[in-house]
Structures are given as C-alpha cells and as structure tokens.
Amino acid sequence: MRDGLSGEGLQRKALDAVDAGLDAALARLFDYLRIPSISTDPAYEDACRAAAEWAAGTLEELGLSAAVIPTTGHPMVVARTDTGAARRVLFYGHYDVQPVDPLELWETPPFEPRFGAGADGRRTIVGRGASDDKGQVLTFLEALRAFRTAGGAPPVDITVFLEGEEECGSPSLGGFFAAEADRLKADIALVCDTGMWNPTTPSITTSLRGILSMEVTVHGPSRDLHSGLYGGAARNPIHVLADILAAARDADGRVTIPGFYDAVREMPQEVRDAWARLDLGPDEFLKPVGLSVPAGERDRMLIEQIQSRPTLEVNGIFGGYTGEGAKTIIPAKATAKISFRLVADQDPSRIAKAFEAFVRDRLPADCSVTFSGGHGSRAFLVDPASADLAHAAHALEEEWGIAPVMVGSGGSIPIVGQFKSRLGIDTLLIGFALDDDRIHSPNEKYDVTSFHKGTRSWVRILQALG
Template identity: 75%
Template sequence: MAATELDPVLKAVDAGLDGALARLFDFLRIPSISTDPAHASACRSAADWVAGELEALGFTAVVHPTAGHPVVVARTDTGASRRVLFYGHYDVQPVDPLNLWETPPFEPRLGTTPDGRRTIVGRGACDDKGQVLTFLEALRAFRSTRGALPVDVTVLLEGEEECGSPNLPGFLAAHAGELSADLALVCDTGMWDQRTPSITSSLRGILHTELTIEGADRDLHSGLFGGAARNPIHVLATILADAHDADGRVTLPGFYDDVREPPAEVRARWQALGLTAEAFLKPVGLSVSAGESDRLVIEQIQSRPTFEVNGMFGGYTGAGTKTIIPARATAKISFRLVADQDPAKLRAGFETFVAARVPADCRAVFHWGEGARAFLVPPESPDLGHAAGALEAEWGVAPVTIGSGGSIPVVGQFKDRLGVDTLLIGFALDDDRVHSPNEKYDLTSFHKGTRSWVRILDALSHA
C-alpha cells in the first residue's frame, strides 16, 4: 500500500491515542500475577478482557483452559494471501517490594522522566501489556478505516510467560493446525535506543546442568585427612577453570564446530554501532570484557556461545570455622547456544571433558535440564527486509538487526512445532524498569509502536 493510502490508518492511530490509553489502563488494572495462586482469578479476568477486545475487532476468540492459566487464541479468516501469528502474554511479574513503588502498581498513571519523556507507569506497562496493545490498536485502526486487515491474523496470548510457560508446549502441539501461519511476530523485545528501532532476528539457545563431584563417603576432618584425601572443591574448581583459555575461548572439544559466522556485511554493521566493552559494562560496575578476545562485544553477547558458572557450593558455608574436607561440591552451569549447535552434542562433549579430569576416588554426577536450540532468521529473509523498511519509514532511521543473548523458548517451539520463523519487534527501552518497581513504558513507544505495526502489517501483505 502506498504511503498516501496508509495515511488514513496512521491518522486513525493518532486520533485514537486517548482511547487506546484508556483501554491500556483498563488492562493494566487487572493484577494478573501468574506466579501467585491468589491471583488466578485475575489471570482469568485478563484473558477474558483481551478476548473481548479481540472479538470487538471482528476476531473469533476462544479462551482455552489449561492446567494453569488460560490461553487466548483469536483468528480472522478472510482468505488473505498471508497469515501472521502474533504472540504475547497477559500475565505480569509480582510487584515486590511494594514499598518501592511511587504509586500503587495496579493503578496506572502517566508520568514524566527527568529528561521530559512522557511515560505510562504500572506493572505490565511494558512487559507485556503495553506491547500487546500496540499491536491490537494497529488492528483497530485498520478496522476503523478500511474495514479489513491487510493479512489474516492469529493472536496467541498466554498467561504463564512469567512463570516459565509450563503448559504452552503441550498447547502448541495440540493446536498446531489452528496456529499455522506464514510468519510469527513477537513483541516482547525492545529498541536499540530511544530513536532507533530494532529487529531481533536471532536468539541464543540454552542448556543447563548441575555438576556434582563426589569424594569420600562423608565430610572428613581436615587435620586428620588433609594432604591425603581428595577435596571435591579442588577438583571441581580445576575442571571449571580448565573450561576457558587465556583468550576467553571455551575449551570443550568440538564446542565451536557448528558455530555459524555472521556474513561480513552484518559484522560490519555491528562494528559500526560502536558498542565498546567500557560502554556496555560500565553501568554494572565493570569495564573489561572477559569474552573471546578476537570478537566484538556485540558478538560476545549475541552471536557467540558461552559457558557460564551460575553458582558453586560445597562444604561448610555457615558462620565461623569448620575444618573439613567436604564429601561433595556442586556447580550450576549454563551454556548459551547459537545457531546450528546441538544441545545433545554439547552435553556429550561436556561429560567427556569432565570425565577426563575426574581423578581416582572421585566421581561426577550430572543433572541436566531439557535444553533449547538457538533460533536464527536468515539475513536474506524477505520478511525481515519488509519489516525493516516499514520501521525505517516510521522512525526515520534504519532499524538495527540484532541477536539476543537471552533465550525465548516459545520462538524455538514455533519453529519446531509450527515450522515458522519469527520476527521479534518491540518498543521497550533499557530504562523501562521491567520486573522492577515503577515499571514504565514510554508514551512514544506506545504511540509510534502502534504506527509501526500498521506499517509492518501492510508491508508483510506484499511479501
């Protein structure tokens, strides 16, 4: 659709901003905290609320019960040439500590940042109710001006994202036909900065384990046995220290075998962003990167795999002194994986690595998590290009196409169970205080985010 043909839809977004805010405030007033059983009825109310909004937009909406909180699925079926699947969540994080909120978390309000930006303040304002509403309000603008959407849309909203989505994989498997689409869209991400949009086109996968080194059959007196008995803490510390070399590379055999290098032009764009270790680490009190010394910081945090020790414990950790050689020592370990790495292969590789370093009189015990593969949208994807052009038309600057160092399992599940790629496009900012007291969402993010979805949906209809 030509820009002039989109103008009425965009003008409808502008004219309807006050109404959109009123609807968002209604949504934010529902205390849909999924982790707290006391709020189960509020989670159901949030599901019913959003289903009602979608029905008002001409969708067929169903609130599906699960073993936990409901899943909302809504569809249009007009025979359009393409269908997109939009995913978000209506549940929110707990509000603790309550005393740090400037105003009650479920009484949303407009605020102003010290630099003059207008904001929407309340639990869920950014994560994820405000982001969800940007999409729904874009649909509303199309309906009010054109009477139809440029593509068919399926909306999938869950109520357990903040507690690990335990029932979503089974739901996707059971409803795969109903959820089939050409492309998935996820809004639970952010901007590069206040003026620059971004598209997250890759996510690192995850694999985690708990490794315990066992020695003697009981804790030993260090005066009687010290110098002769194996100390599992020493053994575990040596294994973990061996996992990286002096240049920050992981030393596990075959660890990098399947790692895909970014195209030269993509790496050049990342380099042009100018992200330095000092700038990235300074806000957390650090300054020097500990990652692979021959890699850009942005590569280290988004496109390279990692081995991290999340916790380590063993022996006596109480007050004072207890002179023992502990019987066991444990480390909690996570791997962040990138495209083409196989969790099963890395699991086997780590077990081999550890076995080669466990001395006599000790044994290694592993407790593995399930693991999830990484996700990557190819840089040459036409949908990626169409979405990037739409964002540039709205924001006046080309979006940054980046990877996320974190993991969003639902994206991998969309690929594995539904066979669709996902574009992650959201409008959160680094200072939105997500999961913290006084969570906020910039009014500009809400307004221009809605306008962005108008442009993106139109662009995808021509793909």
C-alpha cells in the same frame, strides 16, 4: 469479504486513527495493567484468568474470533480473522507478569498504573507489565483497532496467540502445541517482546541464542570430614569442581570443551560490518554495571560476544559450610549450576553430552559425578535475505525516519524455537521497549512514545507484509 478500502489510503487513515485515539488507547492499557496477572503465584490464578478474558474480549471487539483455551496451568488466548487474504501472520505475546517484590521499592502501587516522567522528561506509563508485555501487546491490538476504525482491514489474515505462563517457564506450552498446533499455522510469526536500539532508533532482533542449563555435582568422601584430621590427604570436591570449571575456559575466553565450536556458524561479513559501525564499547555496555574489560573471546567484538558467540557460564557454585562463622570441614560434595548460551546449529543435547565427557575425563580417583538438567532450546536466526525482514525494516524506517538496527539477542525466547520446529515458520522480533524500562524490577515503565509510535509501526508493518 474484504473491504474495498486498501493500500496507501487505508494506511493513511489507520495512522490518523492511531493518533486521534491515543488517549482512549492509553485508557484501555491502564485497564489491562490493573489486572494483577502474576503467573508464578497460585494466589493470582483468578487474576490470570481475568487477564485472558480481558484480552479475548478486546479481540472479539476488534472483529476477531477469540477463544480462551484451558491448559494444565493458566489459559491461552487464540484469536483469528478469516478474510481470505493470501497470507496469514501469527502474533505472539503474553498476558502474565512478574511478581512485584520488593513491594517497598515501588513509588506507587504496582497495579495502579500512572503517568510518570523519565530522567530526560519523556512521558512514561508506570506499572507492572507496562513494558513486559502488556504495553507491547496493546501496540499490536491497537493497530488492528486503527484499521477497523479506518473502515478496512490489514491485507493479511491475523492470528493472535497470547500465553499466560511466559514468566514462569511456559510449563503448559508443549502440551498446548501438541493439541492445538493447527490453530496457529501461519506464514510468519511476529513477536513484540524485545526492544529498540535507543529511544529514537528501532531495531529488529534477527537472532536469539539458545540455552542449555545443567547442574553438576562432584562427590568425594562418604561424609563431611574434619579438615584438621583429614586435610592434605582427603580429596576435596570443591577443589576438584573448581579445577574442572576453570579448565573449561582458556585465557583467551574460549570454551575448551572438545567439539564445542564445531557447529557454530559465522555471521555474514556484511552483518559484522554493520555491527562494527554501531561501535558498542565497554564504556557504554560494561561501565554501568561496574565493569570495564570484556571477558569473552579476545578476537571478537564485544557485540559479537553478547549476540552471536556461544558461552559457558557458572551461575552458582556451592558445597560444604556456608553459614556464619567457621566450620572447618572437607565437604562430601560440591555442586555448580551451569548454563550455556548457544548459537545457530548448536544442538543442546550434543553440548550436554560433550560437557559431561569433559568433566568425567578430568575426574580424579576417589571422586564420582552426577548431572541433572541437560534440556535446552536451540538458537534462532532469521535469513538476512528474508523478504519479510526487508519489508518490515522499510516500514519501520518510514515511521521512525531512521533505518532499524539489525541486532542479535544474547537472551533466549524458547517460543520462537517452537514456532520453527513445530510450525515451520520464521519469526520477526520487533519490540519498542527501552533499556531503562526496568522490566522485572520495581517501577517498571513504558514510554508513551514507544506505545504510540509502536502502534503506528505495526500499521505500517502489517500493510507491508501484505
């Protein structure tokens, strides 16, 4: 039975509860951050289990029915309410964190959270996982607590799904989905693992590029050769591979693989106009990393190059002798690691086949080629006309006093593709991280304002989605 308190009155009381309970909420976050749940290192297996149990216990305390579900790796946490609401939302986050290396660059121990201050005086929470993703997850859980404290419940049923292997490639996720998909059925998914446009402007990530990773090796002579004896006559695999990779992009920044752009969907003009108004330029985006000239498609805005256009990048290239000093050889082989960032409607398997054909067509006599990898995930795009998107945007504007920026992400979040392909649901990616949160780096932090107003935002969003 749902509580009689509802609507604006419940939202107002829940928002008051968030404000009154901020110090207690921060104390709970500090408890969570003290658990060293590093998923990539087997030495922290018990800590990952402890983090899962901490989260499940918190969810039980909030009135959800929670379970810690074993997998072939670290466990999953699934919790749910069943109030009979007309709609159900699925909230996803992860309890695992990145390793802390290099430890000597931390100003204080990474699993002893503390308050700090940003360069502009903003109050921060410092510790591994503060932003990615424990602090973000707790904004949602504390919103649920606020509804409970207010004497009511959100107007939607809730499923919370927390993963323990997001930072190590989610190796157990496929098997878990195959076995447990029924537990996760919902009308829409919510993910809080993204960021804001700036400290005062919220954003909703409406598209994610997909990813395809491959490795290509060109084989030449049967062994490394003396470059004095064979140089000039023997085929050099490094030359061959470099020539092929150079041919894969033209002088205008376009990928030249036949068919590469066939399935690329143009963003609606109103979206491109909104992006143009953001005026993201090289000084703001490239100058901080020591660059000044956008290298993507010349006829595209910089923001398009990083959000809605596909790419081919060489992530590493190696062959022959790479140690100290000289060793004058022609190597037997050369290898490159390649990644593609894909956009809506591009099929990773088709792009992989097209790239293989492109390489083989340019392979000279006396050389052969092998490929590995070739698996990837599709891109994700929210329908700009989505009613849920509009409701969430309005809720964020009410909280922050400014309309959220609708942005794409150049990165990939494979779980979002799984929600679409396996559960048939769309995802709203709403996060409160900032560009200077130092995620994956020493001295990771999360702004207290992000935590506080993020929690208030979820109260408003849940009310709006109902």
